[in-house]
């Protein structure tokens with residue numbers, strides 16, 4: 457991949473002008489499994505998991521990397537990351553269910569979420585998750601009652617909102633002063649007192665997560681200083697010992713060639729250096745929760761070109777058979793993507809085009825003003841950086857079918873999710889006239 461090496465999976469290659477992923481020809485994959493198709497590269501997922509463990513552990517050995525599975529989860533991903541020694545951050549009974557199905561070690565799961573339901577907590581307690589990260593006082597009360605009711609004990613962390621702007625898209629910011637997540641600074645002390653008093657709950661640590669796609673290290677440093685300062689005051693006041701500091705995820709990934717992200721070592725160095733300066737004995741476990749940076753680069757979306765158009769103003773569109781139904785990020789976050797024509801890697805990219813999806817929304821544009829070679833009907837467009845937050849946010853808008861997913865490795869493609877069928881669209885619908893459907 458001479459032109460866009462850093463955006464595609466590690467295994468991507470340019471084989472005489474044709475894109476291969478895991479030594480599988482992308483055009484053939486599109487043909488075999490249909491489009492849109494999401495392709496995941498195992499080598500990239502494992503490589504990223506190992507790099508995370510290495511970069512942090514060599515600077516701060518007592519580190520645990522847990523994958524934020526909201527970025528994308530499937531039993532296969534859970535198994536691979538269990539093999540790589542990662543833990544999991546889950547936010548719902550649904551995510552927990554998938555992890556349990558995969559046989560993921562429950563004690564390595566952290567339950568997050570800002571409005572955990574009775575069902576979420578109940579599932580987590582029955583499954584035996586390792587930690588619950590408590591977001592608010594109502595939840596603390598509910599958790600305490602439920603843990604006692606089930607005759608269990610639970611380790612908890614408190615999610616603090618350090619009130620720091622990570623300079624990312626406002627919808628991706630979770631640690632700013634107005635955010636709905638975590639205990640705001642003025643409430644943190646009360647939360648800690650209550651948590652220390654709570655029966656059958658052991659407060660082991662503190663958590664923050666500032667947001668996602670964060671390109672700078674300064675917000676992490678400020679948050680670490682703020683939370684360590686708080687821990688220090690709470691130690692003096694109440695004897696609280698910080699056994700675990702969970703700094704969330706949020707590390708930026710590149711989506712376009714003009715917005716490269718810093719290397720992981722840059723974040724790891726700054727974070728661990730500041731942590732080492734500020735900690736007291738005993739030194740806490742450092743927990744890091746990457747999502748996007750584990751899986752984003754591993755995923756490539758393949759689309760088939762179904763039309764071309766030039767508007768009255770001269771804007772040129774390539775129209776494809778997917779779009780906001782499988783990738784809503786451009787519409788919600790203004791995210792930018794690059795793309796290539798999978799069978800024409802060596803043709804000169806001379807045409808400035810935008811890629812329009814097939815959905816009935818003017819905003820359904822998944823790439824804007826990118827350069828491609830001359831595109832023909834039936835060409836396969838390959839879009840890199842689609843491993844994270846595309847499929848988890850997908851919809852059946854326009855009664856479209858959710859795409860298939862294939863994992864590629866050593867020249868073989870393994871279908872890990874079938875494309876939906878039309879029957880799936882009405883699977884939960886109760887059909888008939890109201891005389892046939894009993895009133896309740």
Ligand SMILES: Cc1ncc(COP(=O)(O)O)c(C=O)c1O
Nearest residue numbers: 524665668705706745746747748
């Ligand atoms: C609590 C928490 N941790 C970690 C993450 C992962 O963030 P990212 O995928 O940007 O690494 C998220 C994402 O929203 C999160 O909410």
